Amino acid sequence: MSSLEKRLAAEKRFKFYGMFAMTLSLFFVLILMYKIFSTGSGAFVRTTINADVYFDPNFIEVSSNSSKKEIMKASYVDLADQVINQNHPGLDEENFIKVREMYTRKFDYQLRDYIANNPNVIGKTVNLDISASSDLDQIVKGNYPRNVPEAQRKINDYQLSILDSLDSKGKMSKTFNFWFFTNGDSRDPETAGILGALMGSFYALLICFSFAFPIGLLASVYLEEFVKPGKITDIIEVNINNLAAVPSIVYGLLGLGMLIGVFGMPYQVPLVGGLVLGFMTLPTIIIASRASLRGVPPSIREGALAVGATKMQTVFHHVIPLSLPGTLTGTIIGMAQALGETAPLLLIGMVAFVMEIPGGAFDPATGLPSQIYLWSESAERGFLEKTSAGIMLLLSFLIIMNTVAVLIRRKLEVKW
Amino acid sequence: MLYLSLVLVFILSYSFYFYGKKRALSLKFKKNENLSSLPDYYGYYVVLLVFFPAIIIWFFLLLFKSNFQEMFVMSPVLFPDVATWSSGKFGLIMNKISNLSMIVNLSEIDLTVGDKSILKMASESEIIAAKNLANFDKIYGWSNLTLFIILPVLLGFLATKSISGKLNAQPIVEKIISYVIKGSSYIAIFITFGIFFSLVFEAINFFRYVNFMDFFFNTAWNPNRAFVINASEGFDQEALKEAFGFVPLLTGTLLIASVAMLVAVPLGLLTAIYLAEYASSKVRDIAKPIIEILAGIPTVVYGFFAALSLAPFIKDVGEGVGLPVSAESALAAGLAMGVMIIPFVSSLSDDVIKAVPQSLREGSYAIGATKSETIKKVILPAALAGIMGSFLLAISRAIGETMIVVMAASLRANLTFNPLEPATTITTQIVTSLIGDVEFDNPKTLVAFALGLTLFVMTLILNIAAITIVKKYREKYE
Numbered sequence: 046m047s048s049l050e051k052r053l054a055a056e057k058r059f060k061f062y063g064m065f066a067m068t069l070s071l072f073f074v075l076i077l078m079y080k081i082f083s084t085g086s087g088a089f090v091r092t093t094i095n096a097d098v099y100f101d102p103n104f105i106e107v108s109s110n111s112s113k114k115e116i117m118k119a120s121y122v123d124l125a126d127q128v129i130n131q132n133h134p135g136l137d138e139e140n141f142i143k144v145r146e147m148y149t150r151k152f153d154y155q156l157r158d159y160i161a162n163n164p165n166v167i168g169k170t171v172n173l174d175i176s177a178s179s180d181l182d183q184i185v186k187g188n189y190p191r192n193v194p195e196a197q198r199k200i201n202d203y204q205l206s207i208l209d210s211l212d213s214k215g216k217m218s219k220t221f222n223f224w225f226f227t228n229g230d231s232r233d234p235e236t237a238g239i240l241g242a243l244m245g246s247f248y249a250l251l252i253c254f255s256f257a258f259p260i261g262l263l264a265s266v267y268l269e270e271f272v273k274p275g276k277i278t279d280i281i282e283v284n285i286n287n288l289a290a291v292p293s294i295v296y297g298l299l300g301l302g303m304l305i306g307v308f309g310m311p312y313q314v315p316l317v318g319g320l321v322l323g324f325m326t327l328p329t330i331i332i333a334s335r336a337s338l339r340g341v342p343p344s345i346r347e348g349a350l351a352v353g354a355t356k357m358q359t360v361f362h363h364v365i366p367l368s369l370p371g372t373l374t375g376t377i378i379g380m381a382q383a384l385g386e387t388a389p390l391l392l393i394g395m396v397a398f399v400m401e402i403p404g405g406a407f408d409p410a411t412g413l414p415s416q417i418y419l420w421s422e423s424a425e426r427g428f429l430e431k432t433s434a435g436i437m438l439l440l441s442f443l444i445i446m447n448t449v450a451v452l453i454r455r456k457l458e459v460k461w
Numbered sequence: 462m463l464y465l466s467l468v469l470v471f472i473l474s475y476s477f478y479f480y481g482k483k484r485a486l487s488l489k490f491k492k493n494e495n496l497s498s499l500p501d502y503y504g505y506y507v508v509l510l511v512f513f514p515a516i517i518i519w520f521f522l523l524l525f526k527s528n529f530q531e532m533f534v535m536s537p538v539l540f541p542d543v544a545t546w547s548s549g550k551f552g553l554i555m556n557k558i559s560n561l562s563m564i565v566n567l568s569e570i571d572l573t574v575g576d577k578s579i580l581k582m583a584s585e586s587e588i589i590a591a592k593n594l595a596n597f598d599k600i601y602g603w604s605n606l607t608l609f610i611i612l613p614v615l616l617g618f619l620a621t622k623s624i625s626g627k628l629n630a631q632p633i634v635e636k637i638i639s640y641v642i643k644g645s646s647y648i649a650i651f652i653t654f655g656i657f658f659s660l661v662f663e664a665i666n667f668f669r670y671v672n673f674m675d676f677f678f679n680t681a682w683n684p685n686r687a688f689v690i691n692a693s694e695g696f697d698q699e700a701l702k703e704a705f706g707f708v709p710l711l712t713g714t715l716l717i718a719s720v721a722m723l724v725a726v727p728l729g730l731l732t733a734i735y736l737a738e739y740a741s742s743k744v745r746d747i748a749k750p751i752i753e754i755l756a757g758i759p760t761v762v763y764g765f766f767a768a769l770s771l772a773p774f775i776k777d778v779g780e781g782v783g784l785p786v787s788a789e790s791a792l793a794a795g796l797a798m799g800v801m802i803i804p805f806v807s808s809l810s811d812d813v814i815k816a817v818p819q820s821l822r823e824g825s826y827a828i829g830a831t832k833s834e835t836i837k838k839v840i841l842p843a844a845l846a847g848i849m850g851s852f853l854l855a856i857s858r859a860i861g862e863t864m865i866v867v868m869a870a871s872l873r874a875n876l877t878f879n880p881l882e883p884a885t886t887i888t889t890q891i892v893t894s895l896i897g898d899v900e901f902d903n904p905k906t907l908v909a910f911a912l913g914l915t916l917f918v919m920t921l922i923l924n925i926a927a928i929t930i931v932k933k934y935r936e937k938y939e
Contacts, residue, residue, distance in 0.1 A: 291861075
């Protein structure tokens, strides 16, 4: 081979390496997405068992005239057992327990909610779709293998036979799992929902925005428009660049040591989470906003000054409105990063088991990513599905936020 | 209620804009006074004088809500000797009271019946305190609301009263705003100080328990040993010496970061070269955003992926070829982290490669070099400093990464350089030592701050080095 041929072959090889590296990186994106979507899609569907429910007044502590509060307070465990006995006549005690395990543990809550919404139902028979337990759900979805020895299965042979007979009668069906979007966390995968975590993240981001946006905007205005280059600006500048690269867990330590330890703020609340995320987002916003302020041409400032505006009027009436789209874009991207940030939330305690949906920034809560972490730590197959579904939700929020940022940049940004 | 009062502050201070402006206009047109500023500025003047005092007080009340709560619940009227209590006893009783207020809905309960086992253990004044605690939010909220109706209105009227034609509102308003702007930019410095002092302060507390040298040079890490203590005698010094050895955490962190860099550096750099030098603009426009998606994916997702798919996969492959691979191997965490870092390396390198002047390329082509020869012998050496800077930033990112290692790496410290064995990292140990525990009174939790400080210093040095290198490089071609 001549030396030219060798060189050309080397050229080809090198180009191939580059293409291979790029394709491999793209492949990683695909495989990640595929894995998440294939495990997570099941969480949006729930297996239900169709049953005739006779709301027997003998087993219900309340009557149709009771107030909603009384209805919500009463216990419906006996009614749930009675319903199962009616639909599966002739069970002995041992088999009853096995059948009960096929229905969700929160069966009585489902009955309670139904009665609370339709108080007149007491004494009548209604055909209802009752949620199956998570283990049964996983068998039906095919995530648990059926053809392994009984000891290795979560659903035993008796339960399988009941399942098959229900299936042949057409009683098994699947519905859209709206609980995933309306419930808080739960110990049972079938009733666990993401709304609590979503609200926690929402309040945290609200605090984060109201802290970081005004301060970031004003700080960048000061650094770009008012201060003359000097030692203090240099210090602030180096500082901001470094803050942007500090690991997020260090911000968590700041929140724990300073906000909770020194200022005595409460543990595991979105207020502290939001502030910590705000500290983290601040440098991002300042950097984006400064770039955007720099993009406003000097002629605008000179024009305003020429007609007699003060420096303050020039900046607030002309420069800031023109730079705002760029600042907003940077803010939204920063907030999207903050939404996905988990480590600081772990340290300030937003990873506890919280059933209630938080009503404000002072209520104990988890965040969306920390809820994903919590579920991922659970061994049950039902939670695996929930984890992936939570990730899908988180990713779709990130995509929406980034799209909005791009749209703002495209539609509103003025090109000079 | 607190939020409602915040809304009130905004609405009231905004409405005083009109009131102040109206007052200025009436001075001008009804009393024929000459105004020193535009009428708008009198409006702003009133708004600022109402808004800032009110918002500062609002934040103060928000921040110190829990202190007010303690003062309200533990009032000397109920507990005459409260001032003499130790902080431990105070905390205990406070805990008991807050438990009491949560278990039973005290306002409805009749003290003579009901769950006596809880109530029997509590004294009369504790039950009253628990009732107060249950009502605290309501009382605090309402008093807050009242305060933030009266305060802004009072301030607003006083400020409006002070308006006269001679008062030059504009410079005053601009002065206030300039202070606010200046203050905002100093907040970035305060945050840095906050980080530094909260880390240093608690780290010093940690080094009271554990010798500095023991921490940095010991090769054993068993923080649970710090639990083997006798409360009355304090901590067992010998056990403490053996408990907190930083070395295995450092090696674990470096091991996982090296695996990550081994993935990210070749892939990221080659991708950057391909995108910058070879790819058509069409491919570039599609591929670049997709690869940057990798940077936007939250790290908890990578952690989940590493723990769920990657680690079992590597274990199976390893067993297939007869290698013992741990289920929590450093390899799995490192690979996932490497994929996460690819876009950092690629987009930063892409920028520096594109910044190399076109004349260098053309010169190289002119003497007959092929494209790859130009890249290898001209462009990469010219861009080397910038590329190194991007590597340093990537390393700093890898060292500080938390979620991937928390979910996929081991909790057990292991002094090893074998990526198939489990390893733990600095960030993992910070999280495990602090999760669910906020009592900063023992070395087991305090060590998190010492680790955090070490991590902070390590990443700070890397970042400053990277930023300096990149800056120098940029100047070279500008």
